[in-house]
Amino acid sequence: MHHKVVVVGGNRIPFAKAGGPYARASNHDMLTAALDGLVARAGLAGERLGEVAGGAVLKHPNDFNLTREAVLSSALAPETPACDLQQACATGLETTMYIANKIALGQLTNGIAAGVDSASDAPISVSDPLRRILLQASRARSAKERLAAFAKVRPAHLAPAAPRVAEPRTGLSMGDHQALTTTRWHIDRASQDELAAASHHRLGEAWGRGFFDDLVTPYLGVTRDAVLRPDTSVEKLGTLKPAFGGPDGTMTAGNSTPLSDGAAAVLLASEEWAAEHHLTPWARIVDAEVAAVDHPGGADLLLAPVGATGRLLARQGLTVDDIDLFEIHEAFASTVLATLKAWQDEDYCRALGLDGPIGTIDRDRLNVTGSSLAAGHPFAATGARIVPTLAKLLHERGPGTRGLISVCAAGGQGVVAILEAV
Amino acid sequence: MARDVETFEALPAMGAAFARALVPSRATEARIPGHAVRVDGVAQDLDRFADYARVCGFTLRDAVPATWIHVLTFPLHVALLGDRRSSVRLVGAVHATNTMTMRRSVGVGERLSLEVHADNLRPHARGAMLDLVGRAEVEGETVWEGVSTYLATGMTAPGEAAAVEREPWEPVQPIARWRLPADLGRSYRRVSQDPNLIHTSRVAARAFGFARPIIHGMWTHARALAAVEGRLPEAHRADVAFLKPILLPATVGLAVSPNVEGLRLAVTTKDGAKPHVLMDVGPAR
Numbered sequence: 158m159h160h161k162v163v164v165v166g167g168n169r170i171p172f173a174k175a176g177g178p179y180a181r182a183s184n185h186d187m188l189t190a191a192l193d194g195l196v197a198r199a200g201l202a203g204e205r206l207g208e209v210a211g212g213a214v215l216k217h218p219n220d221f222n223l224t225r226e227a228v229l230s231s232a233l234a235p236e237t238p239a240c241d242l243q244q245a246c247a248t249g250l251e252t253t254m255y256i257a258n259k260i261a262l263g264q265l266t267n268g269i270a271a272g273v274d275s276a277s278d279a280p281i282s283v284s285d286p287l288r289r290i291l292l293q294a295s296r297a298r299s300a301k302e303r304l305a306a307f308a309k310v311r312p313a314h315l316a317p318a319a320p321r322v323a324e325p326r327t328g329l330s331m332g333d334h335q336a337l338t339t340t341r342w343h344i345d346r347a348s349q350d351e352l353a354a355a356s357h358h359r360l361g362e363a364w365g366r367g368f369f370d371d372l373v374t375p376y377l378g379v380t381r382d383a384v385l386r387p388d389t390s391v392e393k394l395g396t397l398k399p400a401f402g403g404p405d406g407t408m409t410a411g412n413s414t415p416l417s418d419g420a421a422a423v424l425l426a427s428e429e430w431a432a433e434h435h436l437t438p439w440a441r442i443v444d445a446e447v448a449a450v451d452h453p454g455g456a457d458l459l460l461a462p463v464g465a466t467g468r469l470l471a472r473q474g475l476t477v478d479d480i481d482l483f484e485i486h487e488a489f490a491s492t493v494l495a496t497l498k499a500w501q502d503e504d505y506c507r508a509l510g511l512d513g514p515i516g517t518i519d520r521d522r523l524n525v526t527g528s529s530l531a532a533g534h535p536f537a538a539t540g541a542r543i544v545p546t547l548a549k550l551l552h553e554r555g556p557g558t559r560g561l562i563s564v565c566a567a568g569g570q571g572v573v574a575i576l577e578a579v
Numbered sequence: 580m581a582r583d584v585e586t587f588e589a590l591p592a593m594g595a596a597f598a599r600a601l602v603p604s605r606a607t608e609a610r611i612p613g614h615a616v617r618v619d620g621v622a623q624d625l626d627r628f629a630d631y632a633r634v635c636g637f638t639l640r641d642a643v644p645a646t647w648i649h650v651l652t653f654p655l656h657v658a659l660l661g662d663r664r665s666s667v668r669l670v671g672a673v674h675a676t677n678t679m680t681m682r683r684s685v686g687v688g689e690r691l692s693l694e695v696h697a698d699n700l701r702p703h704a705r706g707a708m709l710d711l712v713g714r715a716e717v718e719g720e721t722v723w724e725g726v727s728t729y730l731a732t733g734m735t736a737p738g739e740a741a742a743v744e745r746e747p748w749e750p751v752q753p754i755a756r757w758r759l760p761a762d763l764g765r766s767y768r769r770v771s772q773d774p775n776l777i778h779t780s781r782v783a784a785r786a787f788g789f790a791r792p793i794i795h796g797m798w799t800h801a802r803a804l805a806a807v808e809g810r811l812p813e814a815h816r817a818d819v820a821f822l823k824p825i826l827l828p829a830t831v832g833l834a835v836s837p838n839v840e841g842l843r844l845a846v847t848t849k850d851g852a853k854p855h856v857l858m859d860v861g862p863a864r
Contacts, residue, residue: 181625181626181629181639182629182639183639185638186638186639186640189638189640189809190640190641193640193809229809230638230808230809231809232809233809235810374641375641376641377625377639377641377687377688378625378641378687378688
């Protein structure tokens, strides 16, 4: 990279369970709120920024220019351009890399990367046959033709289709796929519940010490992540019934992320721009890699980041021992646990083309302020939640400390990135 | 002189007061109540606010727009002019101009004290004019002020009517087109709780001389404010003149141009030939 790219701030609204306090808010509303909070904190009202990249996974057709429209509703200058990107659950990390790469190339000096999702305000579409009839009717040149089109409507066509978090090629939900991985990697129930409880406890502690005071802006009366249960325990989580994997399944609503609403944004800049704007650089973006596995050829749907992690570390001449903090997105507790096992598995890593196992890490370095199980997971927002969180954690630890982010995504994909405190 | 303040326990229900406000006044001499009406601890209903934001085109934010606080004070307008000490009736009075100032950003979670009094009764070439002066406070701090000026047509007030100077209108080129559906009056009634039938009933509209229902001026005001949301400083002001009602359904134009301190928005006929509503926005003074 030619220019050093630094994370100088971030903002999100507290995340909440779908159908909860943000049930009335749209992606546009939440993304605007996340942007405006960031703009207010960084003192950028009325400024023309280089670019804003954002996206949503569940998107209404008329939101084709979602991010640009949010910019126009925000306090940023209307001359700030924007674009929409989508990389499933890795969207917020992919938008970060899109802006970071442009800054690195000298095309931008600054920009905002963002993501938003509302599972509450998800688009409902009409059935495919009805959609074709409606299109035919709209093309009709006479009342007779229009009538002929409508005459084809059958009652079964009228059932609305809600979006499903299912893989188009397999028909399996994300949870169903992860249940296969959970079994394959022998992840037991107790370790999943322990990881989930730790996530809640750590996120609760971080809120308690004011860590999120400059990373979150209240929205619609919500001042703290509404999914968070700091008083949960392994015992309480142990009472929940399996949600995926059948009656003997180990994955529950407690160790899986809930459908969530929320938005997050990251402010990225060149060092010069940050200095001109009196913003403290927290960490620089070192490198990133996007990867995919053989899907639906039988590979674990959510383990694509493993290969990317190995290649990225090798490219940078680093090992896991050079990384101080790890942020592995908790799509499910068992995703994190399977990822850690895969990192240690020589055969698995060699099959990916790596020289050997990635390595073993100390849990004290993993998701130290909790992750998606406790915070919630508005799909596209998660990456933009993690980047500023990790950047600030690294900044607290001092220059040179490194962090690695691993985010799995639908379609058997994933994005991995390395940050280093400056 | 300190004004008497009648404090209500809660915002008055609009039904009864509105019924009284509907009864035509036989008086020709305009009289206004000297007291203020007030209600404390008003909680804002998030669901209703979300509906309001949708109907008017606002992004749903933590901070509420100035026009929303006007809507919250509206039951006090009705109560004040429905009072026996008032010979002016709200129904039939024409909302001529409106001025609002946000002193600071107000969150939807904040509890408000709302107070309204009538003031400045004066003669006008077509009747009597008066101001309904509103204020919203949060813990004693004034956060919002609003002055709604009404014309009670055919009524008299002491004094000589000042000559009204209307700025000449030059046709403009609209940069936006709004399509207002026939049921917009109903949608806005649901969120504003303004039950005036002139906005929803053809029969009632005819009784007041309109061929079709007309959209609430405060909807048009809110829609125009929403068009420039994000451009307004935290403390801002909006001055509006309601010049010509919009009959529903309608397609109207919006023209935006800079003015001395901020922006001038003109809601016009589709072609920009005639103005419906003019709004100037800028920093609070």
